[in-house]
Structures are given as C-alpha cells and as structure tokens.
Amino acid sequence: MSVQNILECNGLRKAFGDLVAVGGVGFHISEGETYGLLGPNGAGKTTTISMIAGLLERDRGEVFVDGMPMTTRSVRAKKAIGYVPQELAVYPDLTARENLRFFARLYGMQATDVKRRAEEVLEIIGLGDRAGSRVKEYSGGMKRRLNIGIGLLHRPRLLILDEPTVGVDPQSRNAILESVEELAGAGMAVLYTTHYMEEAERLCDRVGIIDLGQLMAEGTRRELVSLVGERDRVALAASGNLEAAARAMASLESVHEACPGGESIHLLVDQARNLLPRILEEAAKAGASVNGVEVTEPNLEAVFLHLTGKALRD
C-alpha cells in the first residue's frame, strides 16, 4: 500500500445469509482528503464503513488504517479512527461534558488530557455554554454536533461520518458541513457517507458511487461526470445575429454543440466555467448581444442515474 494513504481497503465483501450486502468494494483516502460514499439507502454504505471501523467481521478483503491492519479485534488501528455513527450514539441522561470525558477515557487518553480535550471539543462543536446540561434537553442539531464531537476527541487520522446530517434542520446541517470542511482543511482524512448528492458535491474531493453493494465508479466529481459523457449546458439569452454567433462558438475547442433559438443560444460544452469568457468574446465578435447566462453543470445525480438506471433517492 502507498505510504500517504490513511485508509486503504480492498475487496471488501460481506454477506448476511444469501444477501450480499457488500461485494468487493475497495478505495483509498489520502491525508487531508474527503472521500464520499454516495448511494441510496440500503446500498451498502453503512456495512462498508462498519467493516472499515472494525465493527463488523468481513467475509473477504483487507483494511489498513494509517498502515495498520484493521479487524474487529484491532486496538492500535482503532486509535487512528474517529467513528461518528448515523444514529445519535450519546448518553441522553449524561451531560455533553460527561459524554465527552467518558469516550475520551475509552479512547485511552491520559486522565490529565481528558478534561482539557473535552473542553476544547466543546468549544469546537459550539456547546461550551450548554456543556453541563443533560443531552436529553438538547435540540436535534446540538445532539448531532455532540455526536460528531465524540469522534474528534482523540484527534483521529481518519474521521468516519455515517450520514451525519440525516434528520437535521438546514441551519445545523450547514454548520456540520462547515465543520467537516474545516477538519479536512486541517489535514484530517474524512470518509463521508451520504445519500444527499449536494453534500457529496460540496464536501468531497473524490466520490465513490455505491449501489447494491458494488462500487459503481469513483473519482472526482469532474472525472465521474466525464466518465459517463455528461457535459455542461450553457444557455445564453441574447439578441442580434444569433446564427453567426452560434457558428463562431461551435468552432471553439470544447464546444460540442451550439444551437441558436428565438432569443437564445444553447451550448453543450466541456468545462463551462473556464470556457465562458471565450464564448462571450465570440458572441460579441459575431454581433450578438448577450443579456444573460445560465450554466447547468451535470451533477452526481445525473451520474448516478446514468450508472444505475435509477434516481439517487429511489
């Protein structure tokens, strides 16, 4: 395995009776990278990360975390991961501070560090002023933040987040996404599972699309989109000589199609954002006046539909 990879897993397989929940999944995550596992409910995301986190025996395959093999009995490898489950795995009858201190001890932190680090994490997750209240008195968003905070206690090399925004209000959801961006920015490797396409697009450097226990494709958003031949669509609201303008645009490299309409020109292009200045330049040269621009980039939803033949939320 390559040294810079914080996580490397190959050929992961898990069957429950006759049902193959995960069949041969493999990917890697580098330091500071956020990797998203995108798939609908029941796709095999949680089973995959359960094997990666050493919570579930696998039938086949291997997992290395920070160079250490991971099994359900691993102790050293588990020190390198912070696991944030989908459910709110916090003690409702304890305070946030007590929850954090309890798990800090389970992560093997020294007694002197436990209190200090718990206070630090309370500040990170914005619960410092409610640290002494029992968790059952918290809002759903506050519980979610605490759920994530527990995974950060021991400064893990790899943070595993299993659908952390399920059932969260938009404001808390945004706060969680911002936190994940900050953690990744600080150099932490993040494995993020979700069935929300927007979250995967916003957060993840690379995305693995998983369905029926199979990793259908993986790569950057751009790579995935190009993999299935999807291109950016640009709609120009324009007036003047639209025919000439469309011909000029069609001659540009990366423009695959340019169709003039009544008061608009529709283009099919690669990398619309990069190409837009040249498109506008050609329109001006051809005597067309552009009044408005709308760029529609192909998204992962479209990729998922292309790969699986069904919508992401089916």
Next chain:
Amino acid sequence: MKSLTIAGNNLRRTFRQPSNIFFVFIFPMLLILLLGVSFGGEFKPRVGVYADDPGPMGEELVSSLAGSGNLEITRIQEPESVRSSVERGTLQGGVLLPDGYSGILRSGGQARVEYLLRPDQLGQQVRTSVESTFSRQAVILRAARFSSGETGISFDEARTQAAAVALALPEIEVEVRTAGETLYPEDRGRFGQGASSQLLLFVFLTSLTGSVALIETRRLGLSRRMLSTPTPARTLVSGEMLGRLGVALIQGTFIMAGSWLVFGVSWGNPAGAAALLVLFSLTAAGAGMLLGSVFSTEQQAIAVGLLLGLGLAALGGSMVPLEAFSDTMRKVAHITPHAWALDGFTALVRRGEGVDAIITELAVLGAYAAVLLSLATWRLRRAITG
C-alpha cells in the same frame, strides 16, 4: 481500567435518576419497616371488649385480660361493633360481658359471657389466653360462693379471702418447648425476617429491571460506538457486568447496613453474610445482563423483568416464608437462588452459624452466578459485535 470506566458510567446513570434512588434505597427500607410493624415479633392480637356497667368483678376481668401480656385489649361501646370488627378481621377476638356482670355474680346468678373469635390459628391462640383468664376468675368465684354459703360471711368478703388464698398458693410451673422454627421468630427482632427477604427480592428485581439501561445502550448505538474505540469487546462486556454488580452490591450493602442501624436487624456472621450478598449479587447481575442482551426493547425487558423478579421472589420465599410452604413446594422453591440465599441467612442469623455451615448454599449460588454470567457474556458479546 476501561472496565471500571464503563462500570462507573453505569452507576452514574443508575443513581442519577430519582426513581431509581427511590426503588433502590427508599422503597426496600419502607417495606422492611412495614413488614416489621405488621408481622414482626412484637405483634399482639387485638381483642375488643364490650362491658356496660361491669362492676368491680367485670373491671377485674378486663384488667386481667390486659395484664396477660399476650393481648391488646380495646374497650368498645357497642356489642355490634365488636361483632363486625371480628368479622372483618380488624379484631382477632371479642368478649361481650353481660350488663351488670358483677351484680349477676353477686346475686348467685349465672353470667353468660359471649366470646367471638376468628376462624384461624390466631383466633385459637387468642381463645386460649381469654379462657385461662376467665377460668382463674371462675375458680375464685366458686370458692367464694362455697365459703359464703358455709360460713355465712358476705360474698364480697369471701371473694377477697379466696383471691388472697389463690395468690398465696404455689403456682404450677409449666415449661413449654416448641419444636421447629416459627414463621416470625422473636429472636430475629420484628424486622429481621422482612430484611433478608426484601434484600433478596429487591437486589434481584433491580438487576432485572436495570437491564433496560443495557438495552438502551445497545439501541442507541452506544455499544457499537464503544467498540469503535480501542476497547476490546471483552472489556466492554466486563464493564457492563461490573456496573450491574456494583448496583446490586451497593443496594444490598445499603439494605444490610441500613436495617442494622435503623431497625437493629442482625445479619449473623459478617463474612458469611458478605459472601451470600456477593454471590447473590453476581447471580442477579448475570440474570440482568442476560435479559438485557436477549431482548431488544425496553418494554419487553421491563415486563419480563417484573414478572421474573416478583415471581422468583414469591416462589423463593421472599414474600411468604419458606417455612409456610409444603414440603413439595419447598423443594420447588429451591430452583430459585432466593431460596438458597434465604437458607443461608437463616443458618447465619437464627442458628448463629458461620461460613462453614453455608458452604452448600454458597456453592449453589456460585454455580448460578457462573452459569448466568457465562450465558450473559456470550449473548451480549454476540449482540454488540453482530
């Protein structure tokens, strides 16, 4: 150390809930108090007496009944009240003296006394006390009547002389020995019997209903989360076990110490009592853990826990003393750990024996604990590791 962390967390969660404080500490002590007051060694049967214008001989009779030391005498104004109270069981017996009791006797007539009793064993015991008091007075009255007739002195004077002669006569000493053990022996104090049976009932019941916390831990995904930390499954399981054992030991020690300090209950040989408590607590902790690992909802665990906790306590002699059971039922009772533990406490407290006398009971409780803890450990490990 992590086992202790998990155990400490369990204890904190248990004792943080006010309802648990009540059921673990306060309620058992209240029941010990209640049982001691109701059935303890100082219980005296209550006898109601109706006596309208009884005169000196009637008052003397009532004083004798009260002075017997075995009965609690209550004067009641209406004969019907005495009858209905005995019927309802609020009085264990009733005595209805005829109006003008002394006058009837003094005139040489026959006084008809009505005695009411409950149709149970206690009623028969009360009857014996009442009859002996009446017999003593009847003997004096017959002697006085004879003396008055023979010598011509007044009946009252003859009665005074007869009473004086009766006092001067040497009493016949009857030594009474009982065979076997009573249900509520006085040497245990009025709270003794209730304390040991309530100790066992509540330690076991609390452990079974405490399985709810274990189910909640699993249901909320906390067990899985703990497993994701560098904590081996065996540490997690032993931590859960130690937590439950801790609750049982704290509750048991509290009941023992509290009943000793507040009610003066004797627990016999300290080493023997401690050994019984530890092994019974281990058994209870194992049963609670098994329940918490087998069921998946709190409602199931509560329902089955209450049923088992109260059912085994009743069968095992924690509600009705084992001595009240038939021989067959007493044998059946010994499928429960309660019966073995109660046998152990009986040997320590009533017979004043030491640890060596309860080796069998300790061994059986140890076997219960080993089997239940092994099963619970295996089942819980499977439940949390999937």
